[in-house]
Amino acid sequence: MxxxxxxxxxxxxxxxxxxxxxxxxxxxxxxxxxxxxxxxxxxxxxxxxxxxxxxxxxxxxxxxxxxxxxxxxxxxxxxxxxxxxxxxxxxxxxxxxxxFDDAIAEYVLGVILAFAKDFARSLRLQEAARWQHRETERVAGQHVMVMGTGPIGRAIARMLRAVGMRVSGVGRTRRENDPDFGVVHPSTELVEHLPEADYVVAVAPLTEQTKGAFDARAFAAMKPTARFVNVGRGELVITKDLIAALRSQQIAGAALDVFDVEPLPSDSPLWMMQNVLVSAHMSGDVxxxxxxxxxxxxxxxxxxxTRQPLHNVVDKQLGYVPSPAV
Incomplete structure (x- = not known):
């Protein structure tokens, strides 16, 4: 009261x-x-x-x-x-x-383009005043799997589809003919569907079910050419398993905006990996x-x-605001 x-x-x-x-x-x-x-x-x-x-x-x-x-x-x-x-x-x-929906979607598109167009290497070559012609990748036609089908995940899906990427989702329950994702796979089948993706984006809320979802088994299931993007929570990932997967080239790269320990310790090997993009928990901070x-x-x-119904009421058992049925 x-x-x-x-x-x-x-x-x-x-x-x-x-x-x-x-x-x-x-x-x-x-x-x-x-x-x-x-x-x-x-x-x-x-x-x-x-x-x-x-x-x-x-x-x-x-x-x-x-x-x-x-x-x-x-x-x-x-x-x-x-x-x-x-x-x-x-x-x-x-x-x-x-x-944060659209801002984070722009960040995800940005890092995907940075990987596909090899911008990090271009900057390193520019700093060395070295001319090196290279070929880069298209993003159109690439398959992105987005874990997290709330508003941020949907904004990401819409933006990536607008540049010609194929998108699927991973959520609590299976859905067909979703307006943003097409197909939504149940989170219990995450590892089963990871081999299909060229990019994997983690944006799910942190719950008991999602904590540590990206572990050694998940990274081993991904394509060796796949890139991993985390704009959700650092604890979605077992960091040591991600580092091992990057070092052994089980996956091709990662763009990380959130970490299980923040600020990211200065001695973390993630800072020095040339196939990793690190940002300071800022993907939505425009x-x-x-x-x-x-x-x-x-x-x-x-x-x-004024005792009106509140917006964005969290289901405290689920750990997030439930989305309306689509």
Missing amino acids: LGEDSPVLTVLHSVDQPPDLERIEKYATIRYTDETGLTQALPGADALFVYDFLSTALPGAWHAADRLSWVHIASAGVDPVLFPGLRDSDVTLTNSRGV IGWRNILVERFIENFERWR
Whole structure:
């Protein structure tokens, strides 16, 4: 329930980076805190805005949450806040689904083109002032398998189909004649269908079912010419198995935006591999993205304070916002 007067909103932000919530200050008592003060900022709070979406402080402070009815996280992934205490409570959880879809799709198209057109080698040759004529690959007609059939996966599928690539999906259940993927294979058959793909894109949410899905067995099933792209969660991958597959040329390359340990340690061999593209968890972070995240929260806050149904309500047992039937 909301407070008898104005509701109390706690905002968890990183150090010296609180969001601009001036527009709603007249409607709520706002407590800004970084993770060191979260335990003190939760008692009496009706809602929590997890603006620092990488923070893992909430489980340790959960005992102080004595009046929460709503938690909103400024990301599409909810694994940092989906711990047993929140999952088993009556607290509603919402996320920022929809903000990153097209930006991440553009990133995926970009790294696929970078592999096909061998841009990394072109840059190395340019730095060495070395002229070397080469032939490159077409992307049209190549088969991309996308694990994760939510909004981001669908945006990726639409963008890749627009440049002539063949796309299939991997999701919870089998589907035929899907408008974006054509065929969706059940995740239980991932390894069985990996040999069909020239590119494999991981964008699935992190759940008990998807954690570690890309292991030695999965990489061994892929074509030696295939490339792997991870824009989902680092924990979808067994990193040591990926490194071994790259070193032994079981797969041809990888573009990695997320890692099981972030920042990626400086001694990781992934940094120095010429067939690997590394980016710093930024595939969806386009200019103005933080402002968009705040706007999405404010839209939901207005619905919450006026007791309208919230957008992007997470099924806490599944670990993501269910997509409507297509």
